[in-house]
Structures are given as structure tokens and as C-alpha cells.
Amino acid sequence: MSTLNVNGRNHTVDADPGTPILWALRDTLGLTGTKFGCGAALCGACTVHLDGAAIRSCVTPISAAEGKRLTTVEAVTGGADRVGAAVHAAWVKHDVAQCGYCQSGQIMSATAFLKSLPRGKQPSAAEIDSAMAGNICRCGTYARIRTAVADAAKNLA
Amino acid sequence: MLFNHFDRAEMPRALQHLLSRDPADEPAALPRRSFLKLAGVGGFALGAFPGMALAQTDAPADKPLGPTHQPSAFVEIAPNGEVTVTINRLDFGQGVQTALPMILADELDADWAKVRSRHGSNAGAYVDPMMGMHLTGGSNSIKNSFTQYRELGARARWMLVNAAAARWKVDAATLRTAGGEVIAADGRKLGYGELAEAAMAQPVPQKVVLKDPKDFRIIGRPTTRLDAKAKSSGRQDYGIDMRLPGQLTAVVMRPPVFGAKVASLDDSAARAIKGVKAVLRVPLDRGAEGVAVVAEGYWPAKQGRDALKVQWDTASVEKVDSARLLAQYREQAGQPGPRHFDADMAPLAGAAQKIVAEFAFPYLAHAPMEPLNCTVRIGADGAELWLGSQMPGLDGMMAAGVLGLKPEQVQVHVQMAGGGFGRRAIPTSDYVYEACVVAKAARAAGLDAPVRTLWSREDDIRGGYYRPMHLHRAVIGLDAQGRVLAWDHTIVGQSIVSGSPFEGFMVKNGIDMTAVEGMREPYDLPIRLTVHHPKVNVPVLWWRSVGSTHTAFVMETLIDEIARTNRQDPVAYRMQMFGEKHPRHRAALQMAVDKSGYGKKKLPAGRAWGVAVHESFQSVVAYVVEASLKDGQPVLHRATAGVHCNLAVNPRTLEAQVQGAALMGLSMCLPGAAITFKDGVVEQSNFGDFVVPRITDMPQIAVHIVPSAEPPTGMGEPGLPPLAPAFANAVTRLTGKPMRELPFKLA
Numbered sequence: 049m050s051t052l053n054v055n056g057r058n059h060t061v062d063a064d065p066g067t068p069i070l071w072a073l074r075d076t077l078g079l080t081g082t083k084f085g086c087g088a089a090l091c092g093a094c095t096v097h098l099d100g101a102a103i104r105s106c107v108t109p110i111s112a113a114e115g116k117r118l119t120t121v122e123a124v125t126g127g128a129d130r131v132g133a134a135v136h137a138a139w140v141k142h143d144v145a146q147c148g149y150c151q152s153g154q155i156m157s158a159t160a161f162l163k164s165l166p167r168g169k170q171p172s173a174a175e176i177d178s179a180m181a182g183n184i185c186r187c188g189t190y191a192r193i194r195t196a197v198a199d200a201a202k203n204l205a
Numbered sequence: 206m207l208f209n210h211f212d213r214a215e216m217p218r219a220l221q222h223l224l225s226r227d228p229a230d231e232p233a234a235l236p237r238r239s240f241l242k243l244a245g246v247g248g249f250a251l252g253a254f255p256g257m258a259l260a261q262t263d264a265p266a267d268k269p270l271g272p273t274h275q276p277s278a279f280v281e282i283a284p285n286g287e288v289t290v291t292i293n294r295l296d297f298g299q300g301v302q303t304a305l306p307m308i309l310a311d312e313l314d315a316d317w318a319k320v321r322s323r324h325g326s327n328a329g330a331y332v333d334p335m336m337g338m339h340l341t342g343g344s345n346s347i348k349n350s351f352t353q354y355r356e357l358g359a360r361a362r363w364m365l366v367n368a369a370a371a372r373w374k375v376d377a378a379t380l381r382t383a384g385g386e387v388i389a390a391d392g393r394k395l396g397y398g399e400l401a402e403a404a405m406a407q408p409v410p411q412k413v414v415l416k417d418p419k420d421f422r423i424i425g426r427p428t429t430r431l432d433a434k435a436k437s438s439g440r441q442d443y444g445i446d447m448r449l450p451g452q453l454t455a456v457v458m459r460p461p462v463f464g465a466k467v468a469s470l471d472d473s474a475a476r477a478i479k480g481v482k483a484v485l486r487v488p489l490d491r492g493a494e495g496v497a498v499v500a501e502g503y504w505p506a507k508q509g510r511d512a513l514k515v516q517w518d519t520a521s522v523e524k525v526d527s528a529r530l531l532a533q534y535r536e537q538a539g540q541p542g543p544r545h546f547d548a549d550m551a552p553l554a555g556a557a558q559k560i561v562a563e564f565a566f567p568y569l570a571h572a573p574m575e576p577l578n579c580t581v582r583i584g585a586d587g588a589e590l591w592l593g594s595q596m597p598g599l600d601g602m603m604a605a606g607v608l609g610l611k612p613e614q615v616q617v618h619v620q621m622a623g624g625g626f627g628r629r630a631i632p633t634s635d636y637v638y639e640a641c642v643v644a645k646a647a648r649a650a651g652l653d654a655p656v657r658t659l660w661s662r663e664d665d666i667r668g669g670y671y672r673p674m675h676l677h678r679a680v681i682g683l684d685a686q687g688r689v690l691a692w693d694h695t696i697v698g699q700s701i702v703s704g705s706p707f708e709g710f711m712v713k714n715g716i717d718m719t720a721v722e723g724m725r726e727p728y729d730l731p732i733r734l735t736v737h738h739p740k741v742n743v744p745v746l747w748w749r750s751v752g753s754t755h756t757a758f759v760m761e762t763l764i765d766e767i768a769r770t771n772r773q774d775p776v777a778y779r780m781q782m783f784g785e786k787h788p789r790h791r792a793a794l795q796m797a798v799d800k801s802g803y804g805k806k807k808l809p810a811g812r813a814w815g816v817a818v819h820e821s822f823q824s825v826v827a828y829v830v831e832a833s834l835k836d837g838q839p840v841l842h843r844a845t846a847g848v849h850c851n852l853a854v855n856p857r858t859l860e861a862q863v864q865g866a867a868l869m870g871l872s873m874c875l876p877g878a879a880i881t882f883k884d885g886v887v888e889q890s891n892f893g894d895f896v897v898p899r900i901t902d903m904p905q906i907a908v909h910i911v912p913s914a915e916p917p918t919g920m921g922e923p924g925l926p927p928l929a930p931a932f933a934n935a936v937t938r939l940t941g942k943p944m945r946e947l948p949f950k951l952a
Contacts, residue, residue, distance in 0.1 A: 064479065067504050075454070075502030080446040081439020083623070084503070085574050086662040090892040093574060121439035139437035143429045146861055147298030148436030149443060149574040149623025180900045184892060186574045186624045187298045188868030189861065190903035 050110045054079065055123035065111035069103075070094045072110050073120060081121040081152050085184070092183030093149065095156035096120050102160035121152040124159050131204060132159045138200035146187035154183045158197050168205045171198070270411055271334075273353060276361040277409075278330035280309065286385050286398035288313065289321040293331035293350060295341040295595050295629065296324070296432075297573070297622035298865070299921040300858035303431045304347055305354050307855060311423040312358030312416060315397070316385030322431045327601040327617035339598030342630050342747070344822035344919020347854055351917055352415075359413035361404075368403035369395050418852070418914050427857035432621070444593045444620035447580040449655040453482060455643045456506040456659060458496045458513055459489060462885035463669055463742050464522040466494040467515055474512035480505030484513070485646040490635035491744060497643045499652060503659055523742035524885025527674070530741065531565060534676040534697040537737045538563075542695075543715040545724070548731035552690035556682025560766055563678045565946050566698075566755045567879035568671035569748055570895055575623025576665055579640035582655035583648055587614035592637065593622025595630035599706075603634035607641035626869070627747040631670060632705030635744070636660065666895050667887040671880050672748030673699040675720075677759045687771030692732040696720060698755075699745045700738040719747060723756030723821060723926065727787040728764065743882070749869055750922040753821040757926030758933065758947065761817035765934040766943060775816045775934065776803065789849040792911045794818050794827040796847030800909045801829035809833075812842065815935025817927035822919035824850040826863065828927050830904075832935035839936045839949055841871060841904040844928065848908060851915035860908040863924035867906050870928025872898050878948040 050061045052072060061072050068087075073079040073096070082105060085093030089104040096105045097119040098112070124132035135158050138144075145151045161179035165171060171179070176197045185193070272278060273293070281289040290309050296302035306322045309315075325331035333340045335349040362382055369387035370377035372395070379390045386394045418424075435441035460466065472484040480501040489495045496513055500506035553559075579592040581604070588608050594600045597617040605612045622629055631637075640658035647656050660668065675698035682690045700717035702708050711718050716736045725732050748754060768778035776798055783790045794816075798804065803814055811833045818827040827847040833840050846863050853859050872878055877896025881888045889895040933944035940951065 063504070064508075071502055071504040074446075075504065078448060080442065080448070083574075084445065084576060084659075086892050088662065088891050088893065091574070091662075125438035136437050140429065140433045143433055143857055143861070145298075145430065145433060145436035146300070146865055147296075147574065147622065147624045148432065148441050151436050152439040155437065155439075177901050182899075184574070184897055184899060186572060186626075186869075186897060187861075188865030188898070188903070190868065190898075190900040191864050191906060192861070193900060194903075 050114060052110060052113055052118060053116065054118045055120060061110060063110065066109045069096065069105035069108050069110055069113055069118065073105065079120050079122060083149055083152050085150065085153070090184070091150070091153070092157060093153040095153040095183065097124070097156060097160055100160070100163065102157050121156055124156060129159070131163050134200040134204050135159050135162065135196070138196040138203065142192045142196040142199065144189050144192040144196050146189055150183060150185045154180065154185065154193055157183050158193070158200065162197070162201055162204060165201070170201055170205065270409060272330040273332060273334040274356060274360075275330065275409060276357050276364070278328070279357050280313070280361045282397050282401035284398045284401070286316065286396045287319045287321060288315045288385070288397065289323055291323055291325045291331070293325050293333070294346040295593055295619055295622055295625070297593060297625040297629065299346070299862060300430060300855060301346040302621075303428060304854045304858060305350060306431065307423045307428060308351060308354040309358035311421050312355045313362045314382035314384070317423055317428075319385055320431070324619040324621065326619055327597040327615070332598065339596055340630070341595040342627070344824070344921040344923065346921070347917050348823065348919050351854070355415050356413055359415055360410055363410045363413055364404040364407040365397055365400045367407045368400045372403065424854050425852065425856070428855050429857065441621060443575050443623050444580065444591055445575055445578045445623070445659065447591045447620065447657060449580065449582060451654040452580070452657055453499050453501060453647065453652060453654045454503045454506050454657050454659055455497045455499045455647070456503065456510050456661065457487070457489070457639060457643065457664070458498070458510050458515060459664065459668065460493050460495065460517050460519065462517070462519045462522050462524055463744060464491050464493045465517045465519040467496060468518040469516040470496060471514040472496070474514070475509040478505055478509045478512060481509040482652055483647055483650045484509065485643065485650060487639070487642045487646050489642070490633055490638055497646065497658070499643070499647050499656060507661065519885065522885070525741060525743055525882040526884065527567070527881040530674065530882070531676065534674075534739065535563075537697050537739060538676055538678045538695045540737065542735045542737045545716050545721045545734040545736055546732060548691060548733045550691045550693050550733055553680060553682040553693060556690050557685040558683040558687070558770060560679070560681040560683070560763065560770065562763060562766075562943065562945060563676065564755070564759050566675040566758075567881065567947070568674045568743065569873065569878065570666050570671055570880050571626040571628035571748055572665060572892075572895060572897060573622070573624030573626060573628055576662060577628070577636045577660040578657060579637050580655060580657040581640050581644035583608060583644055587616065590615065590617045590637070590640075591620050592617070593620045593625065593629055594637070595625060599632070600634045600637040603637050604641045607638060608645055626749040627751070628670060631746060632702065632707055635670065662892065663890045666880070666889050666891060669744035670746040671743065672754055673701065673745040675755045677755065679759070679763060681763065681767065683767070683770060687767070687773075689730050689767060692730055694724070694732055695735045695737070697737045697739065699741050699743070701745050701747055701751075703738060719751045721756065722752035723819060724760065726820065727790050728760070728782050729786075742885070749866065750821055750925040753819060753922075753926035754873065757817070757819040757821070758930045761819060761927060761930035762933050762937070762944060765816070765930075765937070774804070779816070779818060789825045789911070790818055790820065790827075793825040793847040793849040796909050796911050797827040797829040797845050798847070800847070800907060801845035803829045813935045813938035815931040815933065815938065817931035817934060819923070819927040821923045821926050824848070824918045824920055824923040826923045826927050828867070828931040830931045830935055832932055832939070834936070834939055837951060839874070839932065839951070841932050843905045844907070844931070846906065846908045846924065847911065848920075848924070849911045849913065850918050850920045850923070851913045852917045853910050854917055856910060859910060859920050862920050863908045864906045866922060866924030867928045868898055868903060870925045871902065871904070871932065873929050873947045874932055874949045875902065876948055
């Protein structure tokens, strides 16, 4: 038995402590917004926040989340998170998604990145690329991702 | 992607063979089912099943409306005025989930803010109206359903108007519609939601008058996707997110070599893993055998699979080696074979100049971001499947065969898919077959539960159904002035459809039409094309833009080379070749030239221009690109697209489609874009070694659409083919060496 704090609520999860957070979220807790893409920390589709830092939930065991706060895309874009709300709005405004499958992870990486910036700082194009380089989009939405991240940063300033 | 080069007249016959009964018969009962189902969820599906509708109509019924033209299966209007449009395709990113409702809503005069969208099923109403089968492919969705969805909208509008006329006791001709309301001459208004129930009692009109395109209010307007919010918040469900009560998850251990079987199995460790419910030996696609581990979730299933000890019997299957296969293809290219087109090759002998070229293209995986999955629930008198399918009719037939059911006992619920690029349109229904076999075996083992079979990324990269490896060889003879006298061309590569139900109408004279699409046109040159289709133990499949993934590269780099031999500008040479016969090619290229500043703008030192134009799926895309070399590696900085796809239904999605297709075209050029074999085993396994582009690889891509009011042509794929050759042509300008291989290799 492990206790996971997800989006501000504690959940008891009856799973092997080595189970990746991804599968506890998806198969046990039914939070399917976090996606399975590669299972090897190569594509970023499974990105969640652990105590605010972006991690790959497909390779991080639930034992690593004991006593910490897990945040998923459902909460980040749920409205209460100022930065997440700005990212969500920019994603919609710029019609970023195509198939959309990777976008949960993209949004989680973008949100963690923007939160890491000093208030009011506008990221450069190279900084945005570097922050988003761990997330694969097979549809090729990268151009709009760049625009959306920059726009969200501007709106947060 | 597929079915671009087939004889439509042959399609129904081929399908009869394929489906073992006439698909035209199948849908008759289905609109009623849809009607009842839709009416049950709080809205009113317009129209009724065909018999009743026709009995009520005043107009002489020369031919009953087919189910694909009955509003009842496509339009539901809720009392609050929300209009839900069912799409007859799979949306896997290309945006038909929004574009098809746009087309229907325009003729309906709906309030766009109240329009919703949902996926269809394998019900007969959702076949492609031109093909007569369920298909998302060949960039056909908008092209083949444009008129269909306009008429559906116009029919529904007619019924609403007549319902209002009956209520107000006025002549329907005095009424107009706008923004989801019927408006009387005196200014009275009734919302569609208020009229929907009464409209259902109206006859379904057979003939409807469509709008003059100048009156379109939604079609042609850059429109945000209907799923943009859901897809920007983790709330969009895909097939993989299916969760039924009691559902179990299966992963399958497949043999290391295609077609191999299990020699021995020790599953004791796997069965001991908590959550594992069953370990099952199952037959797989193409005569192979595998082992399925069924468990309470993906993780225990995967743990169970990792714990299996399996010995494989690979003795009877061919073990492919990529280097050896290429050598075999080279050998085969020198042999006589069937000709796709012919020309007099005698002038080759006396040609003043010659270009001799050989091209090699590797196998490629589709690698959609959502791993393949299919959920199967077997019930007392039928089965239901949930998956993102490009061919739900065919997949349903396959499921019926495996499960011992009649086709009408299988319902396929089409789910939003996380990419596909062709991998979800499989003539053999490979992963559907597998999921059904697993669900059936699980049931036989006493597990009365729905089963979701889920592939890992490694399963996907190693699981076959690749874009086929190809070798092209060209010998081109030119006279002293650089005119092409004769062009002897050979293609070697596996046939995609050979041995599949599609062979009958997509293979002609021994040549798979998907292998040669994109050759010669639009260049009026004396080409002789010989084609060889070797049999190789590697499952192959269409990959976004199919034959044009290689033919465009070959044609457009060779045309550039001929222009160079002639000391002609590559744009001017192409324009001269297009002449008056290919105005859309001219317009697309001119657009790209004008917008890029080609020939006017001075490029920074170390940068070069590259140009390519290609028609696929009846649309033409031209790229003018800027590239340089950095540390010896080619870098693509900027691409300007000129697009001719006739009327652009949703320019906002179209821009995204071209940008995405361009990036996928670029993906073919980058190091690591190849599936290779050693001793029959795929050497790649995940995104670490089958490399796909990241944001840092993304060039600036500007998309410009040639204005047109002609009926729309496809745009899911045509942005892909010309990107790689345009990039290659720029690199050749920098290095002076021709590019003959993908991914790029600078010798």
C-alpha cells in the first residue's frame, strides 16, 4: 500500500512500490489525462509535476512520490493554477493540438518551465526550444507550441 | 494515403468479394438504429429511417436516398439548440472532426458556437460515399464528403424550415435561416432546438439546393478545432483511455522474427506476479504465435511479460538482413520486369550526356504517439470494439471472423486516435485480429471481462507494417542541349497490397499502384518504368503519402539535376516543363517563389535555396527552402509552402497539416530515421534509436494557399512529399554532390 497525494488529495494505492506513477494514475486512479508514449522517458507524453518539478511518470516509481505532491494536467489546466491556466488558454488560442495525444505532456513541460522563470522574464526562442526539447510531437505542432509558450509568458508578465 | 489509383468502377465488386456481401445492402436497417440511439440521449436526430421518409415525401422518388445521405445518422439537434454532427471518418489529428461539421453547419445555417462533433462507427451510414467502404485514407475525407455533408446540412435545414412553416401556417418559401434560427418575413424567430422534434416528422427531401459558394459563412473561415479545449487540458479521451467495468489489460509477447512460433514456454514466474490473471498462447497475425499476459492493468501485464521464458521456433521463417536485402534489390534492378509505362530507350545509346543514379530508402515505422490498442467486449449476442480505426468496417469484419459472429453482431466504436499516419488502416487488421484473439482466449480461460490489448512503444517500433524499403535506379540520356532523350527507370520494393483483399483493384499488370504513384507526372518525359516487387518477410504498409514518400524524392532531385545539367534555374526549368498543362503546379510554385523571396532575397553566406513541387492526392504543394551545413550536417532553416488544394475548408487546420507533413517529410532526412534488420530482428526499439524530430529540428514553415473555389482536394498528406527533395536540392547546391539516400548521408 502506498499513499499518493495527487492534485491535493490523498489516495491509497494498492500496487507494487516499483509501479511507475503513470500506471497508478491511469489504471488505478483513472486519471487518464497523463499519457503513455514510450515508457522510457524519451517522449515526455507522461510528464507530471512532483513537488512542482516536471518528471517523467513512466519511469518514476510510486515509491518516489511518497510524502510529495503530484500534480497532473487535469489540475494544472483546471483553472486554479495561474500559470497552467495561461498555458491552457494559449494552447487553445493558437489551436496547437492536432491529434493532441502529446499535448498533456507538452503543457506540463511548458507550465513547469514558465513557473521556473523569474516573474516577468520573457524567455528567448532558444530557451523555449530547450525547455520543450524533451517532448515529442509526431504531428509536428512545434511551430504553434513555440508561439503558445511565448504568448503565455507574455500574458503572465 | 491509399486508394488514389484504382478504378472506382471495380470497387463495389472488389468489396463484394472482400465483405462477402454487397455493402450497399448492409446499411438499410442502420439509420433506424442510429435514430433510436441518438434520440435516447436527449436530442433529436433529424429524419427517420428511409422507408418512412420516402413514404411521406411529395417528390417522386426515382432512387431512394442511401443511408450515407440520411440526416438521421449525422445530425442531432438538442432542445437547447446544440447541433451534434457525427463524422464518418477517424480524426487522428488531421482535423476532419471540425472540418466536416463546418461543411454541414454552413448549409444548415447553424450557430457555429453550438456545433459539436462525435465519431461514428462501423454502421453502414458511415462509409465513404464514393468508395462504399469505411475508410479514412488517401486524404479523401473532405474531398469525398464535401458534397455529402453539404447536402446533409441542406436536408436538415429544409426539414427545420418546413417544420416552422407548418407551425406558423406560412409558405416555407417566405422563411429564411441564420445562426441556428428560422426567421419569418415578419421577424418572428424559432430556434432549431425548438423545432427539432417537429422537424423529425418532416419528410427527408431528396433534392436540395446548395448555397452559392460566395454565401459560405463557415466554410473557408480559419476556425479553431472543436476539440482544442479538450486537447489542451487532458480531457480528450482516446482509445487507450477506454475504461469499462472490470476491464483487463493484455500485452502480447511477439516473436523476434516475423511469423515465428513458440517452441516452448515457461510462464511460472509470470503467473506469480500480483495482478496477472492469465497467460495465453495465442495465434498472431501472419501465422505467427505469441504469448498474451492478461492482468489487472498495463504494469502487471508488462511485468508478467518480462518474466516469461520463451524459446522461439524461427527455423521456418526468412530472417531479413538489411544490407543483404539492399544487395538483392540492386541485383533485381538489373532484371527485366513488368512495365508501368514505356518509352523508346534507343536514344540512350547515343546520348551526349548521361545521368546515372541509384536511390535507397529504408523501412520506416509510423510511430504514432498513442501506442496501438484495441478494447474488446464480448457479450451474449455480439461484441463491441473500441479503437481509433481508419477502416472500422474491415476491422469489424475481422473481429466477426475471429469471434465467430455475424458482421452485424460487431459494433466498432471509433475513438479519437493519437496519430496514425496509415498504421491504423491495415488490410490484415493485424492488431484488431490480435486483440480479438486475446479477448476470446481470455474468455475461454474463464475471464468474463472486457480486454484492452495494448502495445508498448517497443512493440510498435518492432511490430512491422513499415513503409517498404525501396531502391530506385535511373539512367537518363540527354542531348548536347540538355534535352531528355530517354529515361530508363526501375523501382524495387515490396508491394503493400499484394496478398491483401485490396490486391484485386490496386495491383495492375503485376504492379502495385501505390509504389508508382508520383512518377513522371507532371513532366512530359520519355520514361520507361520497370517495377519489381520482391517477397520479403517484413510486413509493409502505407505511410503518410505512401508512394510519394520515395517517388517525389527521386523525381524532384533528378529534375533539379537535369536543370543543373542544362544550366537552368530550377524554378524556371520546372515552370517551362509545367507549361500550360499544369496550371495548379505553376500556381503553387509561383506562390512559394513569391512568398519566399526566391531569386530576389539575398541569402546569408553558407545558405542555399532548394525547390521541389509534387502533386499527391490531387493537391499540389511546392516548397522553397533555405538550408545550410552546420558541422557537416544539413540544417533546414525555413520552408515556404505554396499549396493548391482548391477550396480550403479550414485554412487554420490546413496550415497545421502542411507544417506537420513538412516536419514528417523532414523526419525522413534526419539521422536515425530508419528501421533496419539483423538476422531477422528489428535493430531499433524506441525513440532513442528510431529517431523522430524534436522542437529543435523544427524549421520556420510558412504556408500560403492559392485561392480557389473549386471543390476541395486532399490535404492530410500532400504537404509531405516535396519537403525532403527541396531540402536535398538545397544541400546539393552547397556540396555540389547529389543526394541519393534517405536519411541523408553526406559522403
